[in-house]
Amino acid sequence: MSKSGVLDFASGLGGNIDKNEVLSAVDQYEKYHVFYGGEEEERKAHYSDMVNKFYDLVTSFYEFGWGESFHFAPRWKGESLRESIKRHEHFLALQLGLKPGQKVLDVGCGIGGPQREISKFSSTSVTGLNINEYQISRGKELNRIAGVEKTCNFVKADFMKMPFPDNSFDAVYAIEATCHAPDAYGCYKEIHRVLKPGQCFAAYEWCLTDSFDPNNQEHQKLKAEIEIGDGLPDIRLTGECLEALKQAGFEVIWEKDLAVDSPVPWYLPFDPSHFSLSSFHLTTVGRFITRNMLISADFFVSSRPGICGTCPKGKSTCPKFSRAG
Template identity: 50%
Template structure:
């Protein structure tokens, strides 16, 4: 029965996604022609295998290929908020995500009439939650058209507070000094140059405005000379469309080079209860119907479902390869968390000086 339920849910998710995507020229896995799915997988792999500099130069294609392929899988297994959170004992996964989001709103003191930029807004889950929570208005920028269509759907009850820009956050199509605050939830990790990205965010913020978010980082425990550490890092990168993963000190350095005053910066991962670490959702230790798709068993069943579906020509060739790619990344995230070499929640709070410093 579980196998059938997984099969039906994935298929329904794909079917539902077709309509908005075709109306906007955006693409999901379901909207790609059968031959295009395998081509997209091959294209993603080719960009990644070409090396670090190629990934940085072609980061837009890398990330777009990736999210065209995986967004439906993410929503199936993760919901509308594609990120992690430190969990408290007895706290549900969903509740931890919402608390993690609201932490940013509280640190930024978001309130009605404030104009906030969400850098890399995904499918709009956190943005919608924070608009409801704070009453502030949000603009989300995302380079993936399909995700923007999904975000519009998820924020329709607060559409008066949410607007979206289909564009590259390395070149934000907005004027100078126009936002009261900015957030980025595990999104700037895709940037080919953090300093350049932070400078762009600095540019659009009003003097005195703050920027807060969470960054994926290697911790001080990471040993560049350790082959296993390097393998885990590499699997996280290819499983999550990352050009590279930097260390914690590099984030602060990039912030300061961009002109920000770094007010706070620390890893929130240790705040998790020891029994519920941030990667628990991927370990299979949460026993509920909604958590099954995130578990190793659920991911294996999804993979099997897609394998059967490909043979029956229900799903296009390459669908299983997408699932396998995500599983590789998920397993590496767990190992990165267990070994302590990786964190997805390095918190930062930075401020644009009220009077910009002269060079």
């Protein structure tokens, strides 16, 4: 977990949602999805509300269990989860050809883990675009702790309607974020608009491979589980994403399913049969201990006003590398 500690984590549960309204928010979020009678068109029509509820509910848990970068990564044998995530972000920066002093846009930036890592690695200024107020406030605090306020900042906005002039950025990237968009073409078109001509956009994305069979009930079940588990309105086929990029004005110069050649499965941290000290909290026993620890922490924070983190005195990936035409 980040430096703020478990008390700050406990105080942040629920993001901007009042503690008494968390169960209601969970119920409303679940109703968007297939398992609870939800429809794809409903998720797309209300994607902003769905995604906001999702990240208000899960952000603190993500940070506690995953760190400051909310994404997966291909992984080498002997490499830790944190090391693989950092290498994944460095690889993206190198593929973009980032140079010191450039202005870069992180589309759907979360709490800014990749933003901070890529900015420091490439000596660039990175603007994080995010629709979720709680994640932005958390990201600003982490930027302050890391001492990167001069090179990393946040803008609260919808990536379907970006508040930037045309040709504003030297590079743009998105890490498992534009999959939240209700319309891939509309999102990519906005990215193309704010990117300077001839410059590059790179993305890691949740995609369906050609092995997906829409008539296979097990495939449909897995798809629905990923959608509810990641706040997605839909998961598009890789080919659909590539076609949307071309229609938006990009030339696709490189794409690959990185999960295919990964020596260590990307889903290993969720495998209950796999044990390591770094992933202990993700096992059945670890989750039980974590849950009870957080109940205790929540009681401690609630019963000791003035010391919680909000007190002023006291928080399969598929890459597509694209060039604007």
